[in-house]
Amino acid sequence: MNAFEKNQVKLIGQRLLAEANDLKRTVPTIERELGLPNGKFDSIKTGETELSETLNIAYCFAQSYPVKIGDILIDSDDTFNSMILMRSEQSHDSSRIYLRKNKDNQRTPYYEYRDTATSKFSPFKPEWIKELRFVNDSDPKNADVAYNNGHFLHQMTAVVGPVNFYWEINGEKYCEEMSTGDSNFISPFWKHSFASRNSSKNAYIIAVTFSGSVGRARSELYALGSDSVSNFAFDSEDKRKAIAQLIRQVLKNNMLNPNFLIKKLEANNVDIDLSALMNEEKPKSTSDLRALSDFLELPEDTFYLPTLHPNKEIVVKRYSETDSYLYDEELIDYKITQLAKSPYMPECNGFNIQILANDQNHASLLESTLHTFIYNYTDNPIHILWKHKQKLMSDIISSEDSVYFPPNIQHKFWSSNSDGAVFLFRAPSLIDLKVQKELSSFANKSRVLENSPWFD
CATH class of the missing domain: 1.10.260 (434 Repressor (Amino-terminal Domain))
Known part of the structure; x- marks a missing residue:
């Protein structure tokens, strides 16, 4: 059993103990009821039990008690030194091309998809998408434009090159000509599409799709059935x-x-x-x-509901120098431009960051409680430094490389020629602001990841 598997066994052991505490059963009680030998739980907690046997015990536990198997099986951290770096070559290896119908009803290449850096714990599913269908106008009803059916995930999009963005709201179709640095935000299930305006120029988008609170509740919605969805919606x-x-x-x-x-x-x-x-x-x-x-002794915003505006389901934002600002006016390190943002997902952010710092001493450390995705869309290499368990790590993000950071990892950028730039996106996952507020009220925060019974 390797170190990764041993750590996974330990995590499952912690979750089994936590569920036993919730079920008000001691470890000896659980071992007796499941027919396990004495000391088996301790063997799992210390990572001494083989992963295959641990998984069998976890499934037996879920079958014997009102506990979801998904609440017990915990994956190990898939980052390396607190980050995931995907090189452009790795991204290229994931390339796949999909066909869509053209004006002649023939299926021809429409998009090339490539994976970018992400984690199994990240809310992101970011993709590099090259537009392979060329158009010579901005007619939203162009027969060569193949709209999709909309998708479940929210999407923050950053544009590189001459890209047309198409979308449909309540049967009405729209088109915007977009260029490098422009962006949009697409809410779930609104039909949309992209195409290139110039076959001689590189045109692609960075589509950062992600799930919100509904995505995190989807397993329960599936279990309750399709009729339950309308019962929960206002x-x-x-x-x-x-x-x-x-x-x-x-x-x-x-x-x-x-x-x-x-x-x-x-x-x-x-x-x-x-x-x-x-x-x-x-x-x-x-x-x-x-x-x-x-x-009623409820939070004062209990009865607050956002005002829904049809023109906010799809948000288009043009790049503008006047919208840019310096992160630190003394260091002159980063020139930041906010990308398109949705009022319905206030914690989700995207930024176009021009790297002005030419060494690490003139670059501010950035940090966020959100998950972070970074993409180098320029031809210039960018230095990146980050903290991993109080140790400083460094690397170089080359052109079309991408990076994922979990929450609370400090990092900074600099470019030798002060001419690099990245798209940076942030989004919460399960540990959102509501969870933070609840956690802050606990008497003992160190016991959230349980290692002991609820009584001596």
Whole structure:
């Protein structure tokens, strides 16, 4: 058994112990109920049990108790020294070309896809996509443009070269001519496509697709069945109706009859028009919504729902020097331009970063609680330095190389000629701001990754 497998066995051992604690069963109880020899759990926790046997015990555990097997099987860290670097040659080796119908109804090359750096723990599924279909106009109804059906993942896109971006909203088709540094954000299931405007120039996109909270809940949605999806969704076209639906849901979840709650509000001299709030056609008072949250001892933003705008489902942003800023005005290290951003995914960010620092002493350390993806879209090599367990590591990102960093890894860039540039994208995964806030309230944060029973 190699070190990777041994570490995986240890992680599964930790998860088995945590689930045993949740089930209020001691290790001897679990071993007795599963017919395991005494000390087997300790052998798993120390990584001494073979991986194949550990997996069999994990499956037996999930079959015997109300625990999902996916909650027990934990993969080991797949980064090397806290990062993943994919060279352009490795990316090229993953090349595959897909065909789509043209105006003559013939299937011809449309896109070339290549993988880029990512991790099994990352929310990203980033791809290098070259546009192989050429067009000589910007007509969104061009018969040579093959729209997709939309996809489940959100997409942040950065453009290199003369690329046309096409999308469709409620049956209406649109097109924007885009160039290097331009970007867009595409929400799930909106039809879209890309094409090249110039066959003599390199034209491609960096498509950083990623899952949000719905993606992280998808396994449960699959298990509950297709009918469950509509039961969890609020009305997306009528905000008044959606808030009324949300209020009814909260009252049901808290075993509160509306008539009883109205009487309770009156008895406590709380001036809230609950009937109006629950009426799907009436406007909602923001102060009443906050007062209701406070009275029910809920977070004050409980009844807040974002306003949905059709023109925000697809966001297009042009590169502009006037939008750029220096990260550190004294060091003059990075010139940063924000890429297209969605109001519905506020924690997700993309940046076009021009590397102005020409040595590491004039470059700021960057850090984020989010997952980070980096792509060098220039012809110039870029130096990168990062911290791995308090040790400084360094490498060079060549043209079309890409990098993945997990959260909280400090890193910096510099370029000998001060003319390198990267696209950098960030997105949360399971450990989002809501998780951070809950974790902060725990009495003992060091015990979250459990190594001991819940009593002595």
